[in-house]
Amino acid sequence: MTATVEHDQVLSIAQEVFSAMVDGDLGLLLPWEGDLPEIDDALVAWVDLHGEWSGRAVLVTAGPTALELARVLLDLDPRDEVSPDDLVDALGEIANVVGGNLKSLLPTPGTLGLPHVGDALPPLDGAVRSQHLPLSWRGRLLVIDVWVTPLVLKEKP
Amino acid sequence: MIRVLVTDDSRVMRQIVVRTLRQAGYDWDVREASDGVEALAAIKADEPDVVLSDWNMPNMTGIELLHALRAAGYQTPFGFVTSEGSPEMRAAAESAGALFLIAKPFTPEAFREVIDPVLA
Numbered sequence: 001m002t003a004t005v006e007h008d009q010v011l012s013i014a015q016e017v018f019s020a021m022v023d024g025d026l027g028l029l030l031p032w033e034g035d036l037p038e039i040d041d042a043l044v045a046w047v048d049l050h051g052e053w054s055g056r057a058v059l060v061t062a063g064p065t066a067l068e069l070a071r072v073l074l075d076l077d078p079r080d081e082v083s084p085d086d087l088v089d090a091l092g093e094i095a096n097v098v099g100g101n102l103k104s105l106l107p108t109p110g111t112l113g114l115p116h117v118g119d120a121l122p123p124l125d126g127a128v129r130s131q132h133l134p135l136s137w138r139g140r141l142l143v144i145d146v147w148v149t150p151l152v153l154k155e156k157p
Numbered sequence: 158m159i160r161v162l163v164t165d166d167s168r169v170m171r172q173i174v175v176r177t178l179r180q181a182g183y184d185w186d187v188r189e190a191s192d193g194v195e196a197l198a199a200i201k202a203d204e205p206d207v208v209l210s211d212w213n214m215p216n217m218t219g220i221e222l223l224h225a226l227r228a229a230g231y232q233t234p235f236g237f238v239t240s241e242g243s244p245e246m247r248a249a250a251e252s253a254g255a256l257f258l259i260a261k262p263f264t265p266e267a268f269r270e271v272i273d274p275v276l277a
């Protein structure tokens with residue numbers, strides 16, 4: 001096992017999370033094909049990983065997509081209102097599970113922070129984006145990024 | 158009827174756990190708690206047959222809850238449902254007295270695989 005997280009590993013985790021938690025079926029989360037549209041009204045969910053490998057797992061999507069995700073997770077009718085608390089909870093929990101599964105790939109123990117949700121990603125000291133996965137969930141754009149701190153980058157062969 | 162206390166700081170995740178229990182065929186009486194502190198109080202007030210708990214929670218984590226329970230003399234059957242399933246966490250869970258650790262994301266089959274042998 002290496003100290004890096006590979007693109008295909010992140011894709012595999014994301015697809016497993018959506019298959020088991022959201023869709024109940026494989027094949028509804030796929031790599032985005034074609035040009036990337038701007039994400040209007042973006043919501044960002046992230047969870048930080050601390051330890052010898054430090055970084056951040058990030059989920060970015062448009063507000064309406066986040067609402068749809070929350071509806072599916074909560075098993076709500078398409079016309080049902082989603083409360084702001086439930087929206088934050090749902091999006092944060094997806095980031096949390098993706099981050100937890102990323103952590104399980106790492107060769108050294110560490111800790112996982114609690115999930116956060118906002119309309120912009122706060123800076124993480126010196127971190128660089130190591131993976132960027134634009135994905136299509138039921139045809140809607142959803143981006144998963146992995147950020148890594150310089151300590152890890154220095155250790156890369 | 159088995160009485161379960163589902164503990165997770167995410168209401169969404171508690172709902173998913175409860176739904177998955179039903180999908181796995183467990184028609185249990187369900188109570189919920191949103192962190193370890195709330196769960197500890199709920200268990201002391203009315204001990205359930207089993208606790209399913211998240212690991213990473215504010216105020217009191219799942220592993221702190223399990224240690225507090227055992228220190229207080231409660232042998233309540235306890236399992237983790239957590240987003241992290243590393244070997245270190247599984248070892249820590251087992252040595253603290255947990256019966257199992259289910260890693261998120263999970264399926265009804267994953268629930269049955271670990272719960273059937275110890276509870277059903």
